Amino acid sequence: MKVAMLVSGGVDSSVALYRLKKQGIDLRAYYLKVWLEDDAKFMGSCPWAEDLRYVRDTCAYLKIPLSIIPLQQAYYRHVVQYVLTELQQGATPSPDILCNSRIKFGAFLHAIGDSFDYVASGHYAQLRQWKNTTELLCSLDNQKDQTYFLSQLTQAQLKYLLFPVGDTVKHILREEARRNALPSSERKDSQGICFLGKITYPTFIAYYLGKQAGKIIEKKTGKILGMHHGYWFYTIGQRKGLKLGGGPWYVVKKDCTENTIYVAKEEDVHSYGCDSFFLRDTNWIPYLPKDGLLQVKIRHSxxxxxxxxxxxxxPLVVLKKPERGIAPGQYAVLYRNQACLGGGKIVLPLSE
Incomplete structure (x- = not known):
């Protein structure tokens, strides 16, 4: 069996690589380079140099050949442009979901063709074969489970995948890395969006979309509370970054035409909660769910x-009780009995 292993420089993919190596599998490691160097330099940080150093050290330590695959143009075309379009329309994009479906298990699978039997990664998820279909199951580590980010994968993609660490909780995985002296054993977990590295999301947005002054208005009273730098920096339910006194304040509405952000105090936020939404651009694993009771995630949590x-x-989702922080463009992912059923982008019913 020949396996292409996606490595990121983190402890998860390192342990996954180590486990496959122990099984005597014919392995080659691949690091996907997705950031545009000129943009990264302009923003003052290189998001991939440190990752690549850990990748090289790990592959050298385990004596596994490494290839670096440049997918910057594909990433810009299929993920970055999507994110920018969604932000300009006032939506809340989920770039990591698109990165998995279109790049890691999309463009990369296309690039390697049929030269490998499987592609493995360090994602926290599990797979199960059932009646000629592949089910996507939650990881044993509920805190680290990444099925939300994998929810747009198709049967054609899932049948080629392996998730060697999906049956392990994080602290045990970390201990395994230390016990086997893997270079990344003490490296902190990465946070935020997969391609940004040390670059902040607001820095990324400002670089591409710029800044434009707008008003922050209390939804309940219509009072102007302050100013902001552009509605595209904010999402429904956001609390941090508003820099308003007398809070906490939460974003409850955005007016893209007027470049206005509406906020509410915590005790008033429930008045602007959402209890139902439609889904579009859906992907079902492995079939359209039956009507009835299920569980849903509206963010990675x-x-x-x-x-x-x-x-x-x-497709319509009706919540048992209203939830704040539901924004158009977010992905809602459906679950039943620890199986990820897939999902789609949220479309809110027409309101004021």
Missing amino acids: PEYLEAVFQSSPR
Whole structure:
């Protein structure tokens, strides 16, 4: 069996690589370079140099050949442009979901063709074969589970994948890395969006979309509370970064035409909660779910929301109770009995 292993320089993919090596599998490691160097230099940081150093040290230590695959143009075309378009439209994009479906298990699978039997990664997820289909199951580590980010993968992609660490909780995985002296054993977990590295998300947005002054208005009273630098920096439910006194304040609405952000105090936020939404651009693993009770995630989190799903005439999710922080463009991912069923982008019903 020949396996192409995606490595990132983190402890998860390092342990996954080590486990496959122990099994005597014919392995080659691949590091996907997705950031544009000129942009990274302009923003004052190189998001991939440190990662690549850990990747090289790990592969040398385990005596596994390494290839670096440049996918910057594909990433810009399929992920960055998507993110920028969504932000300009006032939506909340999920770039890591697109990175997995279009790049790691999309453009990369296309690049290596049929030269490998499987592609492995350090994602926290599990796979199960059932009736000629591949099910995507949650990891044993509920805190680290990454099925939310894998929810747009298709059967054609899943049948080629391996997730060697999906059956392990993080602290045990970290101990395994230390016990086997892997170079990344003490490296901190990465945070934020996969391609940004040490570059902050606001820096990325400002570089491409710039800044434009706008008003921050209290939704309840219509009072102007302050100014902001552009609605594209904010998402529904956001609390941090508003820099307003007398809070905490939460973003409850955005007016893209007027470049206005509406906020509410914590005790008023429930008034602007959402209890139902439609789904578009759906992907189902492995089939359209049956109508009825299920669980849903509206962001990467260990928490599930109870909901009722209705498939026709268009996919509809009705929450058991209103939830704040639901924004158009976010992905809602459906679950039943620890199986990820897939999902789609949130479309909110028409309101004021």
